[in-house]
Amino acid sequence: MQLWKYHNPVRLSVGPGVFEQIPLAIAGRTYALVTYPEPVFTDLGRRLAAATGSQKLVITDFHPNPTLDDLRACNAMLALRPDVELIVALGGGSAIDVAKALAVGRGSQARLLAALHGNASSDDATISALKLIAVPTTSGTGSDVTCWATLWDQENSRKLSLDRPDLFPEASFIDPELTVDLPWSITLSSGLDALSHALESLWNHHATPLSRHLAVLGAQTIIRTLPRLRQQPEEIALRTDLSLAALYAGLAFSTTRTALAHSLSYPITLRFGISHGIACSFTLPAVMQAALGSDPRCDDALRQIFGDLASAPRLLARFLADLGVSTDPAAYGVEGDIWQELIGEALAGPRGRNFIASDRPEHVAQVLSRARLAQHDIEGDRSQMTGGR
Template identity: 40%
Template sequence: MASTEPPRREADVRQLLESARHPVALPVPRYVPTQVIFGRGAAHALDTVIRHRLGAHGFHRPMVLTGREADTKPWLAEVVAACRRLGTAVVVENPRANPTPQSMQHALDIARRHRADGVVAIGGGSVLDTGKAVALLAAGERSVAEALGQATGPAAARPGGPRGTGLVAVPTTAGSGAEVTRTATVWDEREQRKRALDHEALFPDLAIVDPLLTMSTPDRVWRSCGLDALAQAVESSWAVAADAESLRFSVPAVRLAAEGLEAVLADPGDEAARTALSCASVFAGLAIAGTRTTVPHAVSYPMTLRYGIPHGHACALTLGAVLRFNAAVTVQDCRDPRGPQHMTSVLRSVCRRLGARDPAGAHQRLDALLGRLGLPTLRGLDHIDVRAIADDVVTYHRFDNNPRHMSRGQLAALLHAESTH
C-alpha cells in the first residue's frame, strides 16, 4: 500500500481521492499515533491488513464489536469472517446508540470473560467509542463508571496506565472521526450530561477506513454524520489550539464535507462521492484530535440529550451563526494569542471552501444545506427551550475553546435569533 504526503494544496487532496480507488496509508499529524489505511475495499481483507500492520501485536482472541441492524449491511458477514480468521473471536452487537456507562460496561464484561487480547470495532461513532472504552479497560479491573470518576462536572476523566488490549477501528459511517481521536463519548442520561473518557491510550492502533462500508448507511444517519464531519472541520479550523499542521487537514475537510454531502445527496450510490465524504471525516477527525471542537459542539450535547436530535444535525444548527459571531472578533474579545487577523484569515479560507463570499453567505449556505438534506434549522424546532440550553452549554469545556470569547448572554441571544428569525 502506497503512503501519501500530508495535503498542502487542493491538488494534493484530489490526488489522494484518485489514489483511494485502492487502499493507501494516509499521512497523520505528529500528535496522532494511529496508522490509517484508507480506500475502497480496505475492509475486505481485514485480517491480512491487521497482521501486516500490527505484526507481533496482532490478535488471537479478538472481540468483534458491531453495530445493530446487521441485515441492512450486506458486507458485514464477510468482514466478520475475516476477523474470525485472526483467532478465537467473540462477536458482540453494540447494545445501543449514544453509549451510556451501562451499555459500555455490558460490552466490557463480555471482553473480560472472553479474555480478549484485541478489540475490532466495526460501526459508527457509538460502536467505535464503546470499543475504545473496552480496549482501554479490558486488561484491568476498573468499571466504566470508575474510569469516568465520581464527579459529574464538565471535566473529562483521565484514567491512567497504558492500554493492555489491541484496538482496531473500522468506521461504517462518515462523520464521527472516532477512529483517529483520543476520546470516547459517554452519555450520562441520569445526570443529563455528555461525558468522555480522554486518554492517549484511546487512540486506536489501526484505523481501516473503507468508504464502501458507508453505502448501506440509512439516509437519516449519513446526513447527520456528514454534518458532524463538516462541523468538526470548520470548528477545528478556528479553534484556539489549531496550528499549521492541523489546518492542513481541517481546511481541506471543509470543502470535502460540504461537496461530499451534496454529491451523496444527488447520487447515494456514487462511490466517488462516498469516498470524498469518508476522507472529509478522517481529515476532520485528525484535526480535532489536536484542537478539539468549540461552541456548536457544546450546543449539540443538550440538544441530543434533552431532545433526541442526532448529534451531527445538532452541531449544524448553530454552525453558521457561530461562524458569523466569530467573524466579528475584536482585539478585546479574541482568545487566540495570534490575534483577530489570524482568525479573519482562517475564516476567509473556511468561507471560500463553503462556496461563500463572506460569513453571512456562509451562514446562508449552511442553513440551505440543512434544507436540501431535509433537516430543519433551529427555527423549525420550536419545542426547544433555548434559555435552558444556554445554561447547560456554558458548563462544557468546548464552549471555552472558541476563539472569540462568548458570554452566556451572547449565546442566549444567538440561540434566540436562530430560533425566531
C-alpha cells in the same frame, strides 16, 4: 509566527477494498469484535473471522448513544475472555466508542468508571488500554482517528468522556465500499457531524495552520459532495470523497477538539433525542455568525469555504435547509427560556471555552438568541459557496 504541534499516531489504510487488509494488521492476535447485530455486519464479521482465525468474541448489545448500562453488560462479556489481546471496532461512532470503553475497562466496569471519573489514585488508572483497530462504516464521527470517546449516563442525565492517549486506534481502515448501502438519514447525520468537526476546528482557540488546512479541505468536500450523494447514494466516487472529507475533519479536530456547537448539542441529544449529527450542525450558521471577526485566521479559512463572509452564515443555513435540516431550535422542541439556558451552559462548558469568541459571552448569547434562521427566511444560493467549486 504561531508555534504549534501536531500528533496523530493512527496508521491509516484508505480506499475501496482495504477491508481485505485488516487480517494483516490483526496479525494473529486474539480479538473481540464490536459491531452491530444487523445481517450486513454479521456477514462482515464472519468474513473477518474466517480470514483471521483468532476472533474470540462478538459484542453487539449496545445502543446508538452507548450508556453506562450498555458498557456494564459488554464488560461482563469481555471478562469471560481474558485471552483477548485486541478490540476490533466495525461500525459507526457508537461501535468505536464502545470499543474504546471496553479497551479501557478490559472486562471491569469499575476500571472504566475510574477512568471516566478521573480517579488517578485508583490502581486501575495505571493499567493501559487494550490495543484497538477501527473500521468505520460511516463517514463522519472521526472516532477512528481520535483518542476520546463519548458515553452517556442516562440515570444522571449527563454526557461522559474518555480522553486518553492510549485510545488512539493502532490502525484505522477507511473503506468507502462499506458505506455504499448506508440509508440517507445516516449518511446525512454522519456527514453533517464531519462538517461540524471541520468548522468547529476553525473557530477554535487550539487551531493550527495544519488543522485549518485540513478543516477547509474537509468542509469544501462535504459541501460539494453531500447534496450529490442524496441523488446518487451508490456512487463509489462520491462515497470515497465523503470518506476522505470525514478523515480530514477528524484529523483536524483530533488536534483542536470541538467547540460551541458541540457543547450545545450534548443536552439536545440527551434531553430531546435529536441525533448527534443533526444536533451539532443545525446551530452552525448562528455559531459562525458569532465567531466572525474574532480571529483573522479563522475568517480567512471561512472565506476560502464560503466566499463573502457577510453572506457566509446565510449560505450555510441555505445548504442545511436544502438538505432538510432546519436551523431553528424550535424545530427540535428547544424553545424560549430552555434555549437561553442551554446557551449559557454551553458557553461555560469545556467545549464552549474552546470557542474563539468565548471571551464575549454576552455577544455570543445575543447572536444565538436572534439567529433563528427558519427555512423561509433564508435567502441566497448554495452555488455561491466556493466549496462548490
